[in-house]
């Protein structure tokens with residue numbers, strides 16, 4: 001019998017044994033408890049259903065009220081939020097899975113309605129994003145941000161540290177720093193959104209300073225082999241761009257390599273869009289980094305099998321397929337048909353379109369949704 005593709009074989013992620021190399025990508029679903037933004041029983045069920053992923057990366061979770069950009073995304077800055085997440089991590093572990101939490105500060109991708117006292121969202125520079133967020137009023141334009149004072153930056157790093165501590169308390173296996181998709185760290189990294197003239201703007205080194213300060217501060221809470229980071233070198237998500245992403249991310253990844261992080265998780269191409277959105281040499285990042293390389297964006301089963309066999313990636317992250325297929329790993333293993341996600345229930349709401357997608361076994365008994 002031919003051996004299984006490597007994609008389905010175990011992987012040692014810095015001492016953490018993953019059952020396979022399929023990663024559940026972070027997915028914003030906006031079902032945290034209204035008012036407290038704490039994870040709840042419905043979320044427990046959703047993550048439990050998906051625990052056969054080799055690794056789950058949780059939906060992005062704000063490290064502070066200031067870091068929130070959408071209604072009912074979960075936080076990880078209060079004791080109550082940590083208790084909610086503990087229920088999730090216990091359920092995933094009981095089901096044999098592993099889970100990292102994605103730590104998030106949205107920066108300018110927010111709205112005054114979500115900020116304490118109706119304050120302006122913060123950003124490296126006071127440049128409004130052509131992007132939308134959702135509030136109690138539905139999808140709305142982002143609010144004009146204000147530029148952070150240099151004196152405020154240590155406070156933001158301290159918020160990451162506080163969230164990293166609560167993440168340990170909540171029983172996660174590690175943390176993923178969200179430095180992608182045009183949120184705060186990516187806004188600092190890229191020159192279209194960072195016009196600062198202090199030590200956090202200008203040169204590539206300066207623009208990567210905040211990200212690396214966050215990494216170094218979190219590395220005092222978590223061992224470096226339990227810290228990953230998500231990057232999106234060329235993605236235009238949330239209205240960001242850089243004049244030389246190859247140089248920028250080449251520098252950043254060399255710095256991350258020196259810090260011996262567990263992994264870099266790279267969105268290849270445009271987030272939720274074309275993989276060939278802009279030319280970029282991803283293999284150069286992989287070569288510069290000794291930890292694991294998680295590839296993401298629009299992978300089919302065959303592409304994922306091939307990427308891992310060829311050594312282009314150690315692990316492959318799937319996003320939208322995990323929304324509609326709790327047993328995605330089993331379906332990929334068997335090359336079975338996939339359920340189609342319903343985009344009307346992506347953000348907010350209850351169990352519908354969240355915890356009611358059938359497994360193969362359930363579909364065999366009752367062939368609904370399967371196509």
Ligand code: PHB
Pocket residue numbers: 028060070180181271
């Ligand atoms: C989204 O809400 O669509 C979203 C959130 C975080 C991301 C990307 C997309 O990194």
